[in-house]
Amino acid sequence: MTPELKERIDNLLQQNKILVFMKGSKLMPMCGFSNNVVQILNTLGVPFTTVDILEDPELRQGIKEYSNWPTIPQVYIDGQFVGGSDIMIELYQKGELQQKVEVALAS
């Protein structure tokens, strides 16, 4: 990954407490896995930003290297990679996602 791309990702993470790299947009997810994380965050009613990696092949590859995670979607809370669709569903069902998000938004 180029230093420029890493800096772009660092900046996005600094500026958005809850950030989702996904396929498509919040209003039009282009994959069921991306749709899952959008629906969970909508259900929690928290503010979040999404980035459409389908519009940016370099970012699509780069974000996988950044997180060392091979798939999309990728959810970051407070600058930390949290997981994809499976992990978000699991954390939500355990009530742990709500807690994580509350801590992040209060900071």
Ligand SMILES: N[C@@H](CCC(=O)N[C@@H](CS)C(=O)NCC(=O)O)C(=O)O
């Ligand atoms: N088990 C994954 C499902 C996500 C997944 O399998 N994503 C695939 C298909 S959308 C992917 O990102 N493939 C690589 C790519 O499309 O760049 C999760 O929990 O997030």
Ligand code: FES
């Ligand atoms: S785009 Fe086919 S599984 Fe996500």
